[in-house]
Amino acid sequence: MYLHELKIGNVTLKNNILLAPMAGITNLPFRIICEQYEPGLVYTEMVSSKGLFYHDEKTKQLLNMENENRPVAVQIFGNNIEAMSFAAKEVSKIADIIDINMGCPAPKVVKNGDGSKLMLNLELAGKIIESVVNAATVPVTVKMRKGWDNTHILAIELAKIAEEKGAKAVTIHGRTRDEFYTGTADWEIIKQVKQAVSIPVIGNGDIKTKEDAKRIFEQTNVDGIMVGRGTIGNPWIFREIRQYLNGDLVTEVTKEEKLQIILKHIMLQVEFLGENTGIKEMRKHMAYYLKNLPNASSIRQKINQIETKKELEDCIITYFQK
Numbered sequence: 001m002y003l004h005e006l007k008i009g010n011v012t013l014k015n016n017i018l019l020a021p022m023a024g025i026t027n028l029p030f031r032i033i034c035e036q037y038e039p040g041l042v043y044t045e046m047v048s049s050k051g052l053f054y055h056d057e058k059t060k061q062l063l064n065m066e067n068e069n070r071p072v073a074v075q076i077f078g079n080n081i082e083a084m085s086f087a088a089k090e091v092s093k094i095a096d097i098i099d100i101n102m103g104c105p106a107p108k109v110v111k112n113g114d115g116s117k118l119m120l121n122l123e124l125a126g127k128i129i130e131s132v133v134n135a136a137t138v139p140v141t142v143k144m145r146k147g148w149d150n151t152h153i154l155a156i157e158l159a160k161i162a163e164e165k166g167a168k169a170v171t172i173h174g175r176t177r178d179e180f181y182t183g184t185a186d187w188e189i190i191k192q193v194k195q196a197v198s199i200p201v202i203g204n205g206d207i208k209t210k211e212d213a214k215r216i217f218e219q220t221n222v223d224g225i226m227v228g229r230g231t232i233g234n235p236w237i238f239r240e241i242r243q244y245l246n247g248d249l250v251t252e253v254t255k256e257e258k259l260q261i262i263l264k265h266i267m268l269q270v271e272f273l274g275e276n277t278g279i280k281e282m283r284k285h286m287a288y289y290l291k292n293l294p295n296a297s298s299i300r301q302k303i304n305q306i307e308t309k310k311e312l313e314d315c316i317i318t319y320f321q322k
Contacts, residue, residue, distance in 0.1 A: 009139025009168035013040035016224030029268035037238035049078030049087035071096035133166035210244035233288025
């Protein structure tokens, strides 16, 4: 009933459980790990339109999709119409869907007028959506928050503008920019957006378990859901949600499966980023993989001193085989 294919423009997703774009998290290795558990769609980290416009090599690296399952959405951000239009043309060459970030709360993003700051300038937001839609050759979607703060709840208005300007779906995170990730996500605003537009609406915020997934569908009637922080150290959540929504027996992750996923993640990070950076990047993921496991604190401290792939692999294998 809740689990089904999702059509976004001319792209049909095999299911409506999506991996959220997360800066510093959803790089190629993490997406490949998640793809084993069959989300309907994965998103890149947010990509700077100005970075693409000025041919920045680090920005281009975020677009690496080598050996990746499809479809993949690329999320772009910026407030300059020319740069966003250029980015849309470039990204259309490789992406299945382009998502416009109008929800990021990070200070370094909003101080430039990007991300969720665009919710305070709906006229400019509309022009950006229109320019991206006109420049892109793939479907365009928009990700937003509930609003800027409690006196500027703008999701319904922005969703209507997005639909009017040609966006094929919108994603709503049920918090204001002021709230960042604190408190509880407001799913009522997601329900209101769903009632206000006819394009698909994807709900986001506080989906940490399979039960949360079912509850947000029940409470909001959304067309799909997007799971963000609930996937970190927990990529099998996609399998659990799909099985749970289907009424199937939920396959619990085993110790051995968890070990093999961690080892694969380490290998992919090192291949993608090189040993030094790859191992450092794995530290934050390891903290989540080990959460609530015995002696997690002491093993994390040990991992934070490790600098080579072999050391990290040996450490994890020894820990899991105890």
